[in-house]
Amino acid sequence: PTFMENQRPGTGHWRLSSVSLDDATGHGLRSVAIEGYASKTSLYPGESVDFHVSTSPAADFTIEVFRTGYYGGTGGRLMTRLGSFAGEAQPTPPSGEGRVRECAWPVSATLEVPGDWPSGVYLAKLTRADNGFQSYIIFVLKSREPAAILFQVSDLTWQSYNKWPGKDSLYDDGGERDRFNQYLYTGPDTRVSFDRPYAMYAQLQRVAEFIGSGSFLLTEFPLAYWLEKEGYHIAYCSNLDTLLDPSVLDRAKLFLSVAHDEYWAEGAFKNVAAARDRGMSMAFLSGNALLYEVPLQPSSVTGRPARVFGRGPRLREAGRGLMGATTYGSGNGDWIVRRADHWIFEGTGLRNGDAFPNLVGWEYHGPPYADIEGLEVIASASLFGYWGGRERQLQFGSVVFPGPRDSWVFNAGTIWWSQALAAPPGHVRAASHESRTIGVDDRVRRITRNFIQRALRGPEQTAAPRPATELDSEEFALVPAGSFIMGSPLDEPGRLPDESQVAVTLARPFHLGRTEVPWSLWNKVRDWARVNGYSDISPGRNGFNGPDGEDHPVVKVSWWDAVRWCNARSEMEGREPVYYSRADFDSGAVIRTGMPPIFANWHARGYRLPTEAEWEYACRAGTQTAFSTGPAAGPVDACLPDENLGAAGWHCANSEGNTHPARGRASNAFGLYDMHGNADEWCWDWFGPYDAARVLLDPTGPATGTQRILRGGNWMSVPAEARSAHRHALAPSTRFYSIGFRLAVTH
Numbered sequence: 001p002t003f004m005e006n007q008r009p010g011t012g013h014w015r016l017s018s019v020s021l022d023d024a025t026g027h028g029l030r031s032v033a034i035e036g037y038a039s040k041t042s043l044y045p046g047e048s049v050d051f052h053v054s055t056s057p058a059a060d061f062t063i064e065v066f067r068t069g070y071y072g073g074t075g076g077r078l079m080t081r082l083g084s085f086a087g088e089a090q091p092t093p094p095s096g097e098g099r100v101r102e103c104a105w106p107v108s109a110t111l112e113v114p115g116d117w118p119s120g121v122y123l124a125k126l127t128r129a130d131n132g133f134q135s136y137i138i139f140v141l142k143s144r145e146p147a148a149i150l151f152q153v154s155d156l157t158w159q160s161y162n163k164w165p166g167k168d169s170l171y172d173d174g175g176e177r178d179r180f181n182q183y184l185y186t187g188p189d190t191r192v193s194f195d196r197p198y199a200m201y202a203q204l205q206r207v208a209e210f211i212g213s214g215s216f217l218l219t220e221f222p223l224a225y226w227l228e229k230e231g232y233h234i235a236y237c238s239n240l241d242t243l244l245d246p247s248v249l250d251r252a253k254l255f256l257s258v259a260h261d262e263y264w265a266e267g268a269f270k271n272v273a274a275a276r277d278r279g280m281s282m283a284f285l286s287g288n289a290l291l292y293e294v295p296l297q298p299s300s301v302t303g304r305p306a307r308v309f310g311r312g313p314r315l316r317e318a319g320r321g322l323m324g325a326t327t328y329g330s331g332n333g334d335w336i337v338r339r340a341d342h343w344i345f346e347g348t349g350l351r352n353g354d355a356f357p358n359l360v361g362w363e364y365h366g367p368p369y370a371d372i373e374g375l376e377v378i379a380s381a382s383l384f385g386y387w388g389g390r391e392r393q394l395q396f397g398s399v400v401f402p403g404p405r406d407s408w409v410f411n412a413g414t415i416w417w418s419q420a421l422a423a424p425p426g427h428v429r430a431a432s433h434e435s436r437t438i439g440v441d442d443r444v445r446r447i448t449r450n451f452i453q454r455a456l457r458g459p460e461q462t463a464a465p466r467p468a469t470e471l472d473s474e475e476f477a478l479v480p481a482g483s484f485i486m487g488s489p490l491d492e493p494g495r496l497p498d499e500s501q502v503a504v505t506l507a508r509p510f511h512l513g514r515t516e517v518p519w520s521l522w523n524k525v526r527d528w529a530r531v532n533g534y535s536d537i538s539p540g541r542n543g544f545n546g547p548d549g550e551d552h553p554v555v556k557v558s559w560w561d562a563v564r565w566c567n568a569r570s571e572m573e574g575r576e577p578v579y580y581s582r583a584d585f586d587s588g589a590v591i592r593t594g595m596p597p598i599f600a601n602w603h604a605r606g607y608r609l610p611t612e613a614e615w616e617y618a619c620r621a622g623t624q625t626a627f628s629t630g631p632a633a634g635p636v637d638a639c640l641p642d643e644n645l646g647a648a649g650w651h652c653a654n655s656e657g658n659t660h661p662a663r664g665r666a667s668n669a670f671g672l673y674d675m676h677g678n679a680d681e682w683c684w685d686w687f688g689p690y691d692a693a694r695v696l697l698d699p700t701g702p703a704t705g706t707q708r709i710l711r712g713g714n715w716m717s718v719p720a721e722a723r724s725a726h727r728h729a730l731a732p733s734t735r736f737y738s739i740g741f742r743l744a745v746t747h
Contacts, residue, residue, distance in 0.1 A: 001482020010071025494720025649677030
């Protein structure tokens, strides 16, 4: 999971500290001293990638491979070191057909990517041994597992603007250009190749420390850094993958087009549109997206497929149908709010006419808009044009609209959107011509967060959501989205046959009570419930001996007691209840009494029971051992002390025959207490076998059954019954001295 990956130690060492630019051969854009390229734009864990490196003059060099991310604000993690290697100067290839430059440099090093490396954007940092000059090679690591978000890097556009060795982008046909870029070749007769290094990106600022990274560090990394800081589970892919490996689109709920996403592989548009039609939400946090479709060709030197391309037909009309607005080139101006009452602005405090100065640029989207039912223009403005004077002659627009099968589409309409989300270490605010982007703005973050949360939660509830107060962080922990292996391995002591292992992905974060519901809170809500239509909630019991302290967990409550109590607390606090007797979630169907047919509104932000998958994921907190504190330290089927279990929970060997006050044992990595023992905890799911034949995405258990799941050990449990994977089930009407529950809330 991305969140757990970002808990690992990071480092600022990923940044380049010494770069040499060669003016003689590279027009000041090339690092002749050390430069290189990768044999693949993207790959999966368990595969290999070759690095082709040139050092001039010849010198030994090393390679350090970093994954970019948040990592506590450092921006990267060192994954491995390679070398030292003997480097040699490699030839600059002649200009071929269509002015293409294709290197045929020998392999300098091969990286065998371990199978457990997470998806991400990786930088291979090249360093000369003699003088310390450095540059990057960039590549993407994909994921075979489900994720909440698919982040498509815009590497076809990086390559289109790559001028290596000096004047050889798609926009160069040998003509001279002045400093305002007033000469741009946009015809079909130039080609570019991935078999060459990335020169310093010259379309915007010339940041030497970004050399070799395309435009990722300048325009896309702020978004990736912010998303990973927020805890979203992310998979990354190349522009080429939406054509060559479209399965990446089947493993996420939300697709991101990022920054300058102008060039798409021929055929990729159809695959992305098909994913939209299947219900995948989309966010175009980009400008000038989907302008050209490019046919991919093999290298004429090495024969590698999909290494060369030229400019193909325009996608402007087709792109409008996917994005809701039309793609345009250069223009800059303000992003002005027009629909402040729209849900995407919730919590921002924005009013109609409020402006984000210079958030639009350097290229943008605008009218005419697609004829799509429900499309709303949430922001618009007149822009300055770069090429034709300073008049406000261009029209910008940002739109939101519902997609097929309860999906959503947001088109921010500007390359600069990511610039307002974060400023990672070493970040340089992007600028073009006379336009400089705004800095980080919390309101832009909130807009982005609002859309992502709406996109990830799936179908809309019928009833409008009620306003909800913020959760108390002392009572609730925010559990990040992520993936894990549910169940236990065959050799785990105490394992039961119903614990078959299965891969599970939870696509978005959720809140979970740090402790089991205490007697004091149970009683407070029950007192309110009894005079507000909840007539048959059990009195419960405060601890086995009863009465014990008010901070003991409430026990002797049935599954139905817990469900009704959750709804009662939701209504008492003005939250939208979760549990209904009808699938339309009508307010008249809120369950307050009895045991009717029950439907859970997973999008409501009221109190609820965790699903079984949520419970085990939270209990494990990134571990795969029997307990979150480690493996079983002794016999598990007898009432004997266990050092690892005893550190985290109360069981038969240390409880002295009773429940205990909350927080009496250590919390796990998510800040949760007593997951391994105090009271058994009801979960939502009916009991049934796991579907081990596929990866489960946000599972909620079987549709029907006779028993509901209980998780976690209790004060009478032997160690085997307190394991992370242990499952127990009883009729939902059962009340017993060892049974309580813990609250969850949808994020």
